[in-house]
Amino acid sequence: MSGPVMRIDLDAIEENARTIVGFCAEHGIEVTGVTKVTCGMPAVARALIRGGVTAIGESRLENIHRMRADGITTPFWLLRIPPLSAVDEIVTSVNVSLNSEMGVIRGLSAAAQERDLVHDIILMVDLGDLREGIWPDDLMTVVGEVRDLPGVRLRGLGTNLTCYGGVLPTRKNMNRLVAYQKAVEDAFGIRLDILSGGNSSSLDLLRRDGIPSEVNNLRLGESLMLGLETANQTLWPGARRDAFILGAELIEVKKKPSVPVGETGLDAFGEKPVFRDKGPMIRGILNIGREDVKTNGLTPLDDKVEVIGSSSDHLLVDLTSVTVPRKVGDEVSFLPDYGALLAAMTSSYVRKEPHRSGAPLEKRGLSIAVFGETSSDIADILTEDLISLEAVTDVVRVSDTDDVSEFSGLILCCGPDGSLPGLLAKSPAATGPLGLIWFTQTPELSPLLETFMQPEIFTPENTILIGLREAGPKTMGLIESRGIGVKTMEDIDLLGLRQVMRSALEKASSGTGGVILRYDAAVTDGGNEGLTKRETYLAMELAARSGVLRGMDISGSLPVVNADDAAALRRYVGTAFGKKILNHWAK
């Protein structure tokens, strides 16, 4: 695949969250983790949640819907003050919204009341930054009105600084916020349980001067993503700046002058370019431009590389001083600033590749647990088969899910059907959610599919069903509402199995702790309406070669009634666990 790529290190994001959430916790502050710069990427939200944030903040409803559909159940805060036209959507999909307009709050109240819901709101107070917020003079009137409305519950006050006016959080304006909270509490005889003191620009104040102890929440985005406190744009101690790395490919590398030849006018963007004559230089052109990213927000990872200009589709770099010569086809990597990150994450031209650096799936001597009932012949036979494989160092046969609680190798699940999620829940092998590639032709997969979709086990975002010809209404509903991937037999006919499997592995492994391959034997029917045997082998081999396989589930293929089917199943399993197709099956 060509084009620029944004590599997202989920473990670095988790680490940043853990570091900063821990620091805030020492000061009695909970953190709402803000995902908006990633367009609400569910894998990023999960990393933040693992790192300890207590809520997810988003500015866009579409992003909240995506994360909810992906099974994230943490409370969601809507950060951008809501439009009147979306009040119905908000009360049904958002737990807390930040507000400053009485008309909208009335709308939220009516919408919530109609559905017998209670919607939590935080009133934003403008301390002078002049973006959103109630002007302090009007605060008491607004609170009085809100208190009388059914369907909405006033949870607290908040403020946002350093956004429009660049007003920094200080001890003084934080004290003002605290004073407003006290005034409201005293005047109305109520307790406000949230005082949300700002964004990543508050961290520096918290560390230098302290923030009044009444402030008990911060809404943090940039600091968790890029490791930067934003009052001075400095790296937070212990945080990582490299969670997001943008890569682009060199499409031209040539020695040329550093100053254009001929009379110069305006460039493609109507600006008058200025050049410094540095003599001949090695100039590189990368396949990324202003259509993909904010090019002046990129810092080359290699400090010998210098960005010298950009157009819609090109980024020009000076490669004269690099230590190792770069050639066409090489990748050059950059750290994006917040604006560049936002643009790249929003651009459909930039591929997003989440991964987990802390949990590499290194190739190693495989250790496999074969799970099946005590009396399962096929589980016994497969255990024997797997022991004979070259890559396998040890195989344990287990019949109780508890037996895998200390086992961190691969898993082969031989039933009962549907036991896999419970098995994985017990196994330390499943660190964070896994991807699921499911070969099947069963039209109605729910409720089984539903039991598989558990946030800590399998996420819809990383699940792909391969081989379907039709889907029953319940399954269709599940696929559509949760965003589960599907590759039909038609896709396989059009694209070929290799291509289908490759994109399935990419989707299933992106941001997960590995992939489980589920194989329902009925999908292989000699190519009548399903897969041929050759295609099935190829699928297994591609899975084996991917290096991301964490296990296999064949419980939907059991019991096997005839000897030929059993022999085929044994070969498929052997192939998935690393036996080459061409080698004849031993024994």
Ligand SMILES: *Cc1c(COP(=O)(O)O)cnc(C)c1O
């Ligand atoms: C974006 C946003 C934040 C997070 O800001 P960062 O500087 O990324 O920490 C917090 N609050 C509101 C209202 C926001 O819109």
